[in-house]
Amino acid sequence: MSAAPSPAPPRETRQREVISRLLQSAEGPLGVPELHARALNELPRLGVATVYRTLKLLQEQGAAHIVTLDGENLYEASGRGHHHHFSCRQCGRVYTLNTCPVALPAGTVYPGGFVVEAHEVTLYGLCPACAPR
Amino acid sequence: MSAAPSPAPPRETRQREVISRLLQSAEGPLGVPELHARALNELPRLGVATVYRTLKLLQEQGAAHIVTLDGENLYEASGRGHHHHFSCRQCGRVYTLNTCPVALPAGTVYPGGFVVEAHEVTLYGLCPACAPR
DNA sequence: TTTCGTGCAAAAGTTTTGCAAGCCC
DNA sequence: GGGCTTGCAAAACTTTTGCACGAAA
Numbered sequence: 529m530s531a532a533p534s535p536a537p538p539r540e541t542r543q544r545e546v547i548s549r550l551l552q553s554a555e556g557p558l559g560v561p562e563l564h565a566r567a568l569n570e571l572p573r574l575g576v577a578t579v580y581r582t583l584k585l586l587q588e589q590g591a592a593h594i595v596t597l598d599g600e601n602l603y604e605a606s607g608r609g610h611h612h613h614f615s616c617r618q619c620g621r622v623y624t625l626n627t628c629p630v631a632l633p634a635g636t637v638y639p640g641g642f643v644v645e646a647h648e649v650t651l652y653g654l655c656p657a658c659a660p661r
Numbered sequence: 662m663s664a665a666p667s668p669a670p671p672r673e674t675r676q677r678e679v680i681s682r683l684l685q686s687a688e689g690p691l692g693v694p695e696l697h698a699r700a701l702n703e704l705p706r707l708g709v710a711t712v713y714r715t716l717k718l719l720q721e722q723g724a725a726h727i728v729t730l731d732g733e734n735l736y737e738a739s740g741r742g743h744h745h746h747f748s749c750r751q752c753g754r755v756y757t758l759n760t761c762p763v764a765l766p767a768g769t770v771y772p773g774g775f776v777v778e779a780h781e782v783t784l785y786g787l788c789p790a791c792a793p794r
Numbered sequence: 795t796t797t798c799g800t801g802c803a804a805a806a807g808t809t810t811t812g813c814a815a816g817c818c819c
Numbered sequence: 820g821g822g823c824t825t826g827c828a829a830a831a832c833t834t835t836t837g838c839a840c841g842a843a844a
Contacts, residue, residue, distance in 0.1 A: 539798060539843050560833080575801045580834060596729040599809095601833090614775050627772055629763045630782065639760055641789030642747050648783045649763065656774035672818050672823060693808080708826045713809060734808090800841075810831070817824075 538585060546570050547582045548591065548605075556622050557595045557602035557613070597622055597650065612649040618658035625651070671718060679703050680715045681724065681738075689755055690728045690735035690746075730755060730783070745782040751791035758784070 538544070550566050551558065558566075564579045583603050586592035595602045597615055602622065614623040629649060636644045653659075671677070683699050684691065691699075697712045716736055719725035728735045730748060747756040762782060769777045786792075 536798075536844095541799065541843075543800070573801065575803095576833090577802080577835075578800060581799080594732065596732055599727060599729055599734045601732055614771070617778070623773075623775070625771065625773075625775070629765055629771075629780070632762055632784070638747070638758070638762075638784065640756075640758070641792060642756070642758070642784065643787040643792045644784050645750070645786035647762070647785065650781045651765070651771065651775065651777050652780065653778035654776040659774060659776045669819095669823075674818075674824065676825070706826065708828095709808090710810075710827080711825060714824085796844090798841105798843075800839105802838095802840105804835105804837080806833100806835070808831100808833075810829105812829080813827095815825085818822095819820105 538589075543567075543571060543574060543578050544582050544585070546574075547579060548586060551586070551592055551603060552605040554605070556624050557597075557604040559600055559602050563603065612651070614651045614653070614655065616655035616658055617652055618654055621655060623655060671722075676700075676704060676707060676711050677715050677718070679707075680712060681719060684719070684725055684736060685738040687738070689757060690730075690737040692733055692735050696736065728781075745784070747784045747786070747788065749788035749791055750785055751787055754788060756788060 546567050547563065550563060560576065560579055560583070563583075564574065564576050567574050567579065583592060586603075587594065590606055592603055592605050595604055595613065597613065609626070610628055612625045612628060614625050615621075616623070629651075630647060632638075632644050632647050634645050638644050679700050680696065683696060693709065693712055693716070696716075697707065697709050700707050700712065716725060719736075720727065723739055725736055725738050728737050728746065730746070742759065743761055745758045745761060747758050748754075749756070762784075763780060765771075765777050765780050767778050771777050
């Protein structure tokens with residue numbers, strides 16, 4: 529028998545660099561079509577498949593994660609601190625909220641014996657631009 | 662000229678009755694394939710399209726709503742009180758929580774001018790069955 | 795050079811839509 | 820009877836996969 533095959537580290541390619549950078553500099557979570565469209569400006573021949581493959585890779589590395597809103601899968605770079613999302617029912621835009629409405633430190637035991645490790649909150653309503661002033 | 666066309670009320674059909682009832686009596690949120698499968702027992706010729714159309718109708722009526730977990734769209738009957746979900750990272754089961762960790766009455770204005778109408782919370786961690794005692 | 799990654803195209807999965815026939819009112 | 824609904828099938832999307840060529844190490 530042989531030692532466990534040590535997995536070669538992922539290669540650094542232009543595609544991965546661009547996708548990763550776009551994700552990091554985005555204002556909020558992005559859907560695949562949107563991300564792909566933005567990347568096409570720099571990589572005219574980029575295929576959607578590569579976007580999906582790269583996103584999967586980034587998720588495995590913990591560098592990105594998925595957020596699902598209204599049945600649509602959006603992707604977001606990790607490491608920008610604890611935050612939540614606000615979805616506007618009027619304009620459909622998704623905002624990032626930096627305040628957190630719940631007090632549930634990891635390790636909290638919720639009634640019934642549920643050990644909470646993480647939580648996700650999404651608020652729905654009207655964003656500042658759509659709310660009647 | 663004529664008066665504003667008063668929208669005819671939706672008809673009561675066997676399909677709608679069955680789908681609605683199955684959703685109400687379900688233990689938790691159901692996916693379309695699962696819901697369709699259960700309905701086939703009573704309506705052998707029911708098509709998936711009707712399930713989707715009925716779910717859309719129920720949502721418009723506020724009688725059902727969508728819950729997305731792990732990228733899968735699940736549907737749940739409304740009117741069973743305010744609740745949230747707990748997803749166990751070990752066994753993958755989704756539980757319904759009847760306590761709510763946030764205090765955000767509809768109409769609350771969140772910092773930044775976001776008018777909150779509703780909120781959704783999902784907790785992740787270990788359920789009572791999977792947590793080391 | 796060797797292997798991994800990419801582009802392209804086809805496949806698989808999900809949700810929507812068009813249309814003729816059927817059912818509700 | 821008239822119009823909304825349904826079933827079926829095709830279309831539109833979304834995400835994954837296979838493969839030969841191109842690029843990183």
